[in-house]
Structures are given as structure tokens and as C-alpha cells.
Amino acid sequence: MTIRTRFAPSPTGYLHVGGARTALFSWLYARKHGGKFILRIEDTDLERSSQESVNAILEGMTWLGLEYDEGPFYQTHRFDRYKEVIQQLLDQGDAYYCYCSREELDALREQQMANKEKPRYNGKCRTAEAADGERVVRFKNPDHGDVVIDDLVKGRIVVANKELDDLIIARSDGTPTYNLTVVVDDMDMGVTHVIRGDDHVNNTPRQINILKALGASLPVYAHVPMILGADGARLSKRHGAVSVMQYRMDGYMPEALLNYLVRLGWSHGDQELFSVDEMIQLFDLEKVNVSASTFNTEKLLWLNHQYLMNSDPARVAHHLSWHFGELGIDPATGPALTDVVLAQRERCKTLVEMAEQSVYFYRDFDSYEEKAVKKNFKAGVEDVLQHLWSRFDSLSGWQPEALHQVVIDSAAALELNLGKVAQPLRIAVCGCGVSPAIDQTLYLLGKEKTLDRIARAIEYIKQHC
């Protein structure tokens, strides 16, 4: 049997981390078993769905590298099919028209609540004569027996049919409801494993009953627990970034976010770092935690730093170039990005930090960092810089070793300690007091920028200090 999983987001907002984790688990399960991963856009709620959200979801999936084998399928393109199935259920006596008015249903509900009963439809129209006018279609839920779900995450769940009422599968305007569309799609798309958030667990017995009525084979279900914020409430906007693309904006590597998400509710011994290949190999739904997991931004940041330090520099450079683009910098105007990655990756935990702290390699700065200037640019320092300028100017090559030697020799010649030479030099060329090792910094800047900027600093000190 070919495993077929799906991710079925409703396009009512961006792709959030909870959805991304569900997508990841479904994707991993399909990849692990050589199966297919389907993307289905559940856009039947016309008021809340938007093309913008669809785009945001597709963008998020692409950035994460969760490529789908089939789809995206749009439910709004499948209304004819849903109508056909609703008619089939009516024809075979598994569904019926319900003519109950809103007032009648409200009264029923109130009465049930007053009797301390669970509010549920009483099946009154099961025997109603066919008539015109306002009507919905209800599924005729079995009256007896139990629905048994052997959930791969939650274990066995048993629900008595008498707990379930006859749910509406078509509204009065004829449009199908969520439980009907999901069932038809899972059936038509041959989904073998439904992996989704456990907020859907209550729908599952109803969906199983409809599938059974349609003679479809039942998928295996795996309901994944929620993600919580640090305060124990369900993760939401007020906990900070929840949109996948916000993590891109904030300087995370997609593989770091994937690694974080896979570990959120799943573990393999005490291993923390998983390449995507390892995830595919080791991931198992049966090892997913039953209880909800708490989102921990510090841990995600730690992971991101691990990925910046240990990934192929070319891969990090690829993502870094996007951030330079955001800053309006053309990477062709400075050193090779892979060299910048190698110089900065120990000190930077995000790509945003890395880009922002590397701007001076590509673009002249307008002003010097005030604190650094106060401490290091003093009258007389222009002579130190002048000395360095001449030495750098006469260098024939521009390699870190030689640059390092110039700084050391200059300190010795001027009888200054190294810091008194290197720090003014750093501020002169970077505009700030923090950069990679000075020889690396100068090497990456290149001779021309280095000499120009030292000359500019000399003028500045002459005028201001």
C-alpha cells in the first residue's frame, strides 16, 4: 500500500508554526514510507478565505522545503463533487432533509440544557415528508454501536454513536459543510493517514461514520497535540512570532525551524540536532507525545545558531543574501558571502544579526558609533592610523597573515599595546567597535575600502578630536 498523507489548511491567515508542524509530520511520514504528500486548500469558508492567505501558505511551505507531490487542490473547485456525494447519501437513505427552523432548534437546545442534557439534534426530520422551502441536509448517524479510533498518537478512542447527533452536511444554500468536504476529499484522494491537530479529534467519529456510509476504506488517524505558549495558553500571536514567514524575517534558517518543530512533541533519545534526512529516517508517529508541548524561543535560537555554525557556509550564504536584499545591499559590492559567513557565524545567532553586523563590508557608513569613538578616537590617534595607512598601502598582497603582521609590527614600532592600534583601526574601517578579528575584517573589506576609510578617519580625528 502506498502511504498518502495530506496537509489541509484553511486559508484564513498566514502559515503558523502549529500548522507547519502538522505539515512537517505529514510530510515526514510520507517521505519515510516512500509515499505521497498532498496539499489541499480548504477554502470553502468564502468569507474568511483569501488568495493572499493561500499565497502565504504556499510561500511558507516552499521556504520550509515541504514540497508536495500532489495539489494544491482547492475545495472550492470541487463543489459539484460534494453535491454528488450529498445526493448519493440522500438516495441511499443515509442522509435526509431537515426543515427545522432556527427557533425550533433554539427551543430544543434550551430545553435540553434545562434538563442538563447534552445539546444535540433530536432527529425529528428523519421521518419528515419531502417538501420545498428552507431545508438543510443532515447525515443519519447510526443509533447503535461505537466508533473505535486507534489513533497513532492518542491510542484507542471509543465514542458511542448515541453521543453523536445527525450533523448538517449541506447548508440551506446547498453548500457542503466542513465534515462532508473533508470526508469526500480524504476518500477521493486516497488518503491513508490523516495527521492533524487534536482540535479535530471530536470530528473524527462523525467523519468515520460518513466514510463508512460511503463504503470508503478508513484512513489511520494521528491527532497531534497543541502547541502552547510559555504561559500554558494555546500558542497565539500574543506570544510573539507565530507565522512561519516571520521566522524568516527574524533571521532563522528553515532547517533550524524544521528541527525545532520536529522536536516539539517528538523525541529520539536525547538527540537535539536532526538533519532533514535523519528526520525522515527516524521520525515515527508512535513516538509523538500525547501531551501538549510548550514553545521555547530560546531553544529555537540556540538551534538556529547551531545551524549557522555547522551548516555548509554556501547554504547559510544563500539565506544571508536574502537578508542583504532586505537591507538594500547588493552582495556583489563586497566580499564573497561564504567568507562573511565564516567570519561571523560564531558571534551571530540569526541571519539578521549577521547581515546587520556585516553591512560595512558592502556599504560606507554615515557615522561612527559614538561610544566607540569617545573611547578610541583621541588626538594623536591620527598618527597611528597614518602609520597603518602607509604600511597597508605598500603591501603587495592582501592576505590575513600579512595584515595581522602589519598590525603587530605597527604596535611594536609605535610602542603601543595591540588594542591601542587594532581598536582605532577597527572603528576607522567598520564605524563600530565590534567586528570579526581585525585581520579577517580587513581582508574581507579589501585594500581599497580599507585605505579609503582609514584616510577618512584621519580627517575626522583631525577635525573633531
Ligand code: GLU
Ligand atoms: N482545514 C482544517 C484546518 O485548517 C484541517 C482539516 C483536517 O486536517 O482534517 O484546521
